[in-house]
Amino acid sequence: MDATAQILQHYESIRAEQEDFYKDLHQNPELSHQELRTAANVTRDMSSYGFQTQSGIGGTGVAAVLQNGHGPTVLLRADMDALPVQERTGAGYASTVTAEDQGGDRVPVMHACGHDVHVACLLGASRLLADHRDLWRGTLVALFQPAEETGDGARGMLADAFLERIPAPDVALAQHVLPGVAGHVATRHGPVLSSADSIRITVHGRGGHGSTPQNTVDPVVLAAMIVIRLQTVISREIPPTEPAVLTVGSLHAGTKSNIIPDSAVMELNLRTYTDATRQRILDSVRRIVQSECTASGSPKEPEFEIFDRFPLTVNDDASTTRVAAAFSAYFGDRAGSLELQTASEDFSDIPRAGNIPYTYWGIGGTDPETYRAAVRAHRVQEDIPANHSPMFLPVLQPTLQTGTEALVTAALAWLGRESQEAAAP
Numbered sequence: 001m002d003a004t005a006q007i008l009q010h011y012e013s014i015r016a017e018q019e020d021f022y023k024d025l026h027q028n029p030e031l032s033h034q035e036l037r038t039a040a041n042v043t044r045d046m047s048s049y050g051f052q053t054q055s056g057i058g059g060t061g062v063a064a065v066l067q068n069g070h071g072p073t074v075l076l077r078a079d080m081d082a083l084p085v086q087e088r089t090g091a092g093y094a095s096t097v098t099a100e101d102q103g104g105d106r107v108p109v110m111h112a113c114g115h116d117v118h119v120a121c122l123l124g125a126s127r128l129l130a131d132h133r134d135l136w137r138g139t140l141v142a143l144f145q146p147a148e149e150t151g152d153g154a155r156g157m158l159a160d161a162f163l164e165r166i167p168a169p170d171v172a173l174a175q176h177v178l179p180g181v182a183g184h185v186a187t188r189h190g191p192v193l194s195s196a197d198s199i200r201i202t203v204h205g206r207g208g209h210g211s212t213p214q215n216t217v218d219p220v221v222l223a224a225m226i227v228i229r230l231q232t233v234i235s236r237e238i239p240p241t242e243p244a245v246l247t248v249g250s251l252h253a254g255t256k257s258n259i260i261p262d263s264a265v266m267e268l269n270l271r272t273y274t275d276a277t278r279q280r281i282l283d284s285v286r287r288i289v290q291s292e293c294t295a296s297g298s299p300k301e302p303e304f305e306i307f308d309r310f311p312l313t314v315n316d317d318a319s320t321t322r323v324a325a326a327f328s329a330y331f332g333d334r335a336g337s338l339e340l341q342t343a344s345e346d347f348s349d350i351p352r353a354g355n356i357p358y359t360y361w362g363i364g365g366t367d368p369e370t371y372r373a374a375v376r377a378h379r380v381q382e383d384i385p386a387n388h389s390p391m392f393l394p395v396l397q398p399t400l401q402t403g404t405e406a407l408v409t410a411a412l413a414w415l416g417r418e419s420q421e422a423a424a425p
Contacts, residue, residue, distance in 0.1 A: 003135040003416040004330055004409050007128050011401055014127050018400055021045070022120035023093040029082030029111045031099050032147035035060040038080045038119065042144045045123055049130040051142065054165055058156030062144040063166055066130055071138025072414040075169040075356070076125065076407055077347055078118035079148035085110040089393040113387045114177035114365060117394055119144060121175070121403030128408055129415075136415040139167050143350070151196075151310045154349035163354045171319050172351040172358040173410045175403060178341075179384045180364030181371050183398040185327050185406045186338035187361035189320050193313035194245070194271040195278055196344035197306055199285065201226075202265050203293055204300035210258035220253045222296040223264035226289055227251065230268070233284045238277060245271035245342055246281060271342045273312065310344035316357035323359050326413040330405065338362045343387070359410075363403050365394030 001009075021041070030038055039060045043053050051064035060080070086108035087095045097109045126142050143162075147153030180186070203226065205219030227248050238244050246268065253264035268285065272278040289302050327335035338361060351358035364371070366384055374383040385391035413419050 002418055004326070004412050006135055007132045007412070008405050008408055010128060010131070011404065014124050015401070018120050018124045018404070019396060021123060022116055022396070022400060025116040025119060026091075026111050027093045027095055029095050029097055029109045029116070030080075031084065031101060031109055032081040032150040032153065033059055033102075034099060035080045035146045039144065039146070042080070042119065042123065046126060046142060049127050051126065051130065057162050057165065058146065058153065058158075058160040060146040061153070061157045061160075061162065063162065064126065064142040065166055066126070066140045067167070068133045068139065069137040071420060072170040073139040073141060073167045074411045074414050075141040075143055075166075075172040076122055076411060077143040077145055077172065077174040077350070078122040079115045079145045079153070079345075079347075080119055081115060081147055081149050081153070082109050082111045083113060083149055083388060084108065085112040085388065085390050087112070088390040091393055110390065112389060112392045113149070114392070114394055115148070117177045117365065117399060117403055118175065120400055121407055124400065124404035125407035125411070128404070129411065135417070136412060137417060137420070138415040140411065140415065141166050141169060145347075148346055151308050151346050154346040158350060158353050162350070169351075169354070169356050171414055172356045173323070173407070174347045174358070174360050175406055176345070176360070176362050177365040177394050177399060177403065178362045179366050179371070179380070179386050180362065181368045182364045182366055182395050183368065183402050184334045184336060184364040185331055185361055185402060186336045187315065187320055187324055187327065187359060188338040188340070189315055189317055191273045191312065191314050191340060192338065192360050193341050194243070194273055194344050195312040196308070196310040197270045197278065197282070198308040199268045199270070200265065200305040200307060201268065201289055202263055202303040203289065204263050204298050204302070205261065205296070206299055207262040208260050210260055213260060216260045217297050217299060218260050219262065219264040219298075220260070222292060222298065223251055223253060223266055225296070226292045227266065229288050229292060230285065233281055233288070237280065237284055242277055243273055243340060243342070244277055244281060245269075246285075271344065273340070275312075310346055311348045311352065313345065313348045313360055315359045319357045319359040322413045323361065323410045326409050327361075327406070330409045361406065363399065363406055365399045367395045
């Protein structure tokens with residue numbers, strides 16, 4: 001029996017504690033940059049496992065280090081923050097929490113993206129590896145990152161010298177729970193998650209009475225023309241073989257039906273998989289907005305603000321090959337290939353800053369029979385709640401066990417004695 005199997009045969013010894021932690025975290029979610037309770041509980045537990053912990057990195061981030069002899073250094077990462085979503089799962093441990101957001105508004109809070117799963121799985125994997133140090137060697141770094149949802153949590157930790165506070169990792173590893181068969185894992189080479197840019201655009205008109213539009217420059221009509229024209233960027237300027245998304249998610253103008261306002265504000269979201277495509281779309285957006293403003297006789301130049309930027313996640317070939325082989329050996333036919341995802345996240349900011357190879361994978365979180373029935377009925381989108389839905393709730397098991405097994409299996413692809421002996425010249 002290899003080290004992975006030897007360690008993971010002890011999962012039952014941590015199951016109850018892990019499930020309790022997960023339910024408590026799900027019931028007590030915290031918004032980005034507010035993860036104080038979560039960070040305190042993580043620090044408490046990781047310290048009890050024998051890790052050297054540092055908290056408050058980049059605000060609420062936690063780094064925990066366990067050195068176990070000479071060998072590689074592996075970084076495992078989980079994100080901690082929740083979303084301003086009203087939970088409607090009906091679970092006995094559903095969140096009823098509200099909190100004040102960054103704008104000062106009181107909002108409902110829910111772990112609608114599975115970060116509670118990520119934290120519980122990393123705690124479980126850390127506990128198992130700490131309890132069985134005789135079966136591996138090297139250094140394990142567990143990173144609990146804040147503010148993934150706002151795209152600035154990783155950058156905040158880097159600005160607070162995170163990489164200088166830990167041993168230099170040889171590889172960085174992370175995972176995400178997704179709609180899919182619980183108990184399965186999947187990864188892929190190359191691009192995994194898209195880069196994302198949110199753009200706020202303000203266009204200017206000349207306001208006036210709705211009864212005399214000839215005396216105005218109507219920014220509502222201007223904005224409407226921009227929205228329509230932007231729909232041609234993907235369909236007419238980007239090759240059909242190149243995945244990309246452009247969404248106008250917000251458009252605000254005016255206060256009353258008979259008043260033509262002075263300006264309109266729209267917010268766009270872009271998803272791309274190459275820097276070249278990203279720049280091409282940004283250039284097209286600017287060209288279209290400026291041209292429509294000119295065509296409408298806008299009295300002022302439009303204003304552009306890029307915010308909530310997320311990097312491209314591109315899996316390192318060698319690391320992904322190593323993890324995929326480890327998954328295949330342990331999970332068998334429950335290990336597969338992950339489809340290209342149009343979601344985005346900021347994990348890759350950290351390994352890119354340290355020139356660290358990394359790989360990122362997904363685990364399923366949907367009841368297997370429910371998911372397969374939806375596939376057979378061609379109703380996956382209708383029947384399976386996706387991340388960020390108020391109905392998103394991964395099944396407790398085997399999701400937690402699989403996420404824990406995946407982290408241990410991937411880490412041991414470097415830390416396991418067999419892996420190191422195989423890699424030796």
